[in-house]
Amino acid sequence: MDEFSRFVDWDKMDVSAQSQDTKELTCTDFHELKQLARQGYWAKNHSLRAKVYHKLISNIPCRTVTPDANVYRDIVVKIVGKRSSSCLPLPEFVDNSLIPTYCLNAEGTGAVRKILLCIANQFPDISFCPALPALTALLLHYSRDEAECFEQVCRILACNDPSKRLIDQTFLAFESSCMTFGDLVNKYCQAAHKLMVAVSEDVLEVYSDWQRWLFGELPMAYVARVFDVFLVEGYKVLYRVALALLKFFHKVRAGQPMESDSIQQDVRAFVRDIAKSVSPERLLEKAFAIRLFSRKEIQLLQMANEKALQQKGITVKQKRQNVHLAVHAENFKSEIVSVKEMRDIWSWIPERFALCQPLLLFTTLEHGCSLSRFYSHSEGHEPTLLLIKTTAKEVCGAYLSTDWSERRRGGNKLSFFGTGECFVFRLQPEVERYEWVIIKHPELASTGSETENHAQPDSSSLSSSSIPSDPSDRLSPFLAARHFNLPSKTASMFMAGSNECIIVGGGDGQALYLDADLNHGRTSHCNTFNNQPLCSESFQISILEVWGFRD
Numbered sequence: 001m002d003e004f005s006r007f008v009d010w011d012k013m014d015v016s017a018q019s020q021d022t023k024e025l026t027c028t029d030f031h032e033l034k035q036l037a038r039q040g041y042w043a044k045n046h047s048l049r050a051k052v053y054h055k056l057i058s059n060i061p062c063r064t065v066t067p068d069a070n071v072y073r074d075i076v077v078k079i080v081g082k083r084s085s086s087c088l089p090l091p092e093f094v095d096n097s098l099i100p101t102y103c104l105n106a107e108g109t110g111a112v113r114k115i116l117l118c119i120a121n122q123f124p125d126i127s128f129c130p131a132l133p134a135l136t137a138l139l140l141h142y143s144r145d146e147a148e149c150f151e152q153v154c155r156i157l158a159c160n161d162p163s164k165r166l167i168d169q170t171f172l173a174f175e176s177s178c179m180t181f182g183d184l185v186n187k188y189c190q191a192a193h194k195l196m197v198a199v200s201e202d203v204l205e206v207y208s209d210w211q212r213w214l215f216g217e218l219p220m221a222y223v224a225r226v227f228d229v230f231l232v233e234g235y236k237v238l239y240r241v242a243l244a245l246l247k248f249f250h251k252v253r254a255g256q257p258m259e260s261d262s263i264q265q266d267v268r269a270f271v272r273d274i275a276k277s278v279s280p281e282r283l284l285e286k287a288f289a290i291r292l293f294s295r296k297e298i299q300l301l302q303m304a305n306e307k308a309l310q311q312k313g314i315t316v317k318q319k320r321q322n323v324h325l326a327v328h329a330e331n332f333k334s335e336i337v338s339v340k341e342m343r344d345i346w347s348w349i350p351e352r353f354a355l356c357q358p359l360l361l362f363t364t365l366e367h368g369c370s371l372s373r374f375y376s377h378s379e380g381h382e383p384t385l386l387l388i389k390t391t392a393k394e395v396c397g398a399y400l401s402t403d404w405s406e407r408r409r410g411g412n413k414l415s416f417f418g419t420g421e422c423f424v425f426r427l428q429p430e431v432e433r434y435e436w437v438i439i440k441h442p443e444l445a446s447t448g449s450e451t452e453n454h455a456q457p458d459s460s461s462l463s464s465s466s467i468p469s470d471p472s473d474r475l476s477p478f479l480a481a482r483h484f485n486l487p488s489k490t491a492s493m494f495m496a497g498s499n500e501c502i503i504v505g506g507g508d509g510q511a512l513y514l515d516a517d518l519n520h521g522r523t524s525h526c527n528t529f530n531n532q533p534l535c536s537e538s539f540q541i542s543i544l545e546v547w548g549f550r551d
Contacts, residue, residue: 004050007108007140012101014221025052030232037232038284043225050142056231057152060166066158067122069147072115076146079117085110090133091120093169097130097212102137102220111146112137118150123157127316128171134215135167138227141220165235165299168211172315176305178208179351181239183301186348188243188290190433192250197347199263204351206264210242217271225280236295240287245271247286252277308352312551327358335365335543336389341427345385348433349399350421353383356549363545369518371499374546379405381548383421386504388512388521389543394535395428398504398512400495407497414503418494424504424512426535518544 025042027033042048080088086106090097090113099112115136120126136153143149159166168174182204185193196203214226230237249270259266274283293301309315327342334342346354361384362377378384382403389395399422406417425433496503504512514521522538 002047002050003144004047004142006145007104007111007143008046009103009105009108012103024048025055034229034232037229038288040225040228040281043228043280046142049224049228052228053139053142053152053231057155060155060159061161061164062155062158063160067151067154069151071122072118072147072150075118075121076114079121080114085114088113088117091116091126093120093126093129094133095128095130097133097216099133100137100216100220100223102134102141102223104137104141108137108140111140111149115140115146115150115153119153119157122154123169126157126169128174129167129169130174131167131211131215134223138220138223141224170315172306172309174211175208175314176302176309178204178210179305179309180298180302181210181242182207182351183305184239184243184292184298185246186350188292189246189250191254192246193347195250195254196263197344199258203347204354206267209264209268211238213242213245213267213271214238217268219272219275222274222280222283225284229284234295236292236298237287239298240290240292241283243290243292244283244287245274248274248278248283305352308355312355332358334360334387334545334547335363336387336395336545337427341395344427344431345397345399345425348423348425349383349385353549356551358385359548359550361546361548364518364541364543369541369544371502371514371516371518374502374518374544375404375407375497378546378548379403383549385547385549387543387545387547388514388535388541390521390535391540391542392536393428394426394539396424396426396512396535398422398424398495400504402495404497410498412498414496414498414501416494416496418505420494422494422505514541514544 025036025048027036036042042052086109088110090099094116099109101109104112112133116133119132119136126132132153135156136149139152140146140149143152156166157169168177185196185207193203196206200206214223218226226237226241246267249267253266253270259269278286292298327339327346332339332342337345342358346358361381362374367373367377380403383399383401384404385397385399387395387397401419401421402417407415409415409417423434425431494505500516502514504514512521512523519541520538521541523535
């Protein structure tokens with residue numbers, strides 16, 4: 001077929017989908033290249049795709065000393081010896097990952113093992129990289145020989161551009177990416193997340209498969225299209241496609257009985273057989289329709305998850321803690337929620353805090369109905385969980401990302417703070433989590449500075465596209481209020497506190513207002529949304545609890 005066909009089993013390839021037109025790629029403009037990759041410009045020409053891969057990978061900035069094709073030729077005989085390539089063991093860092101065949105012939109599948117062993121020899125610092133067999137097999141498909149494939153894989157591994165993350169090479173990086181993916185699912189795939197929580201004992205274990213879905217389960221035609229865009233746009237593409245896969249899984253399988261006794265196996269099977277329901281073009285279209293966080297925000301979230309794992313001492317692979325078991329039945333006692341309900345709440349919070357145990361900080365049953373005592377017991381803890389039970393047996397609450405001591409920055413005035421991770425929820429009479437949006441408080445907005453004469457934003461319009469990039473900022477993930485181009489500090493907020501009241505803003509126009517005596521409360525509900533209100537518009541508080549997070 002062409003000079004890049006040595007390792008391809010053409011009997012397994014859909015040759016009819018391959019064009020023999022002699023196309024070339026001459027553009028160098030990033031935006032044009034991005035569009036061509038998304039459109040599949042080189043997807044139907046095997047030789048052109050191989051040349052594009054070589055061009056893109058050769059432009060990756062690498063360490064000064066990066067093993068190349070000549071290094072492979074020098075070491076392969078010494079490392080492999082006379083052993084049959086089909087019987088070669090895989091390096092430990094692949095974590096027993098299977099090698100996807102990707103329509104490779106017998107020589108190709110053996111060559112992947114040889115290349116992986118040589119990579120292990122040249123990169124002793126790689127400790128965990130389960131995606132590497134699939135990546136190597138894919139690149140071998142578009143290589144003239146083993147040495148050329150080895151060099152391309154090495155360049156991806158040796159990338160030294162801090163802004164261009166390509167592949168996880170340690171367990172810490174891999175595990176934090178799984179936690180980050182879980183956070184993104186919680187934000188962007190709430191219906192699918194709700195299903196996972198309902199049928200899985202450990203939802204993070206399901207999400208830990210996200211790279212396997214892409215590099216292992218996806219058929220050749222799909223993973224190649226994903227890789228086309230990945231080489232141009234980077235790691236964020238992988239999150240996008242994995243989120244799209246989960247959305248399609250929920251759409252196709254929602255309401256149907258599970259095909260196995262494991263949701264994890266069901267998702268894997270769906271991805272393997274995705275051609276039955278979704279085309280590669282439709283998958284990418286769905287992926288890029290998701291208005292995802294900016295690359296910087298995702299990087300900050302990844303860094304926060306890594307830090308949380310390091311603080312827990314989780315830096316090498318070990319038996320995964322069941323995240324739901326973070327709420328131990330024998331150690332947990334609440335007068336408002338059951339163990340199961342608390343575990344449901346735990347599935348909504350950011351993954352880095354789901355590693356922690358709940359710690360009761362304040363309860364009106366013990367500490368009385370005093371806002372000052374509420375503050376004194378809650379301050380110094382970040383984040384916190386607010387639970388409320390009304391006299392009408394309604395149960396609602398809020399996840400609060402920021403320490404209540406931040407309220408003091410405003411002096412005696414009602415001070416607004418918090419981050420985009422805040423949300424409110426209802427447990428009784430039925431479960432509902434309200435996605436975060438900014439809330440409005442016109443009474444306070446009218447008292448603001450006359451110079452701040454900006455219109456209030458539509459609470460449904462806030463998106464990652466409105467978030468400015470500030471390379472000098474290193475705040476916590478989902479960032480602070482100033483990252484969101486808010487028109488006025490007095491017009492929009494997340495949580496607020498004074499000596500007279502506290503206000504907690506949630507999603508879909510929902511907000512909680514609690515009076516100083518902690519006996520009365522009311523809710524604000526935007527009528528433009530179809531969601532049911534958080535609880536009664538005006539309510540009497542029966543019990544209020546504040547929970548912290550203990551390592």
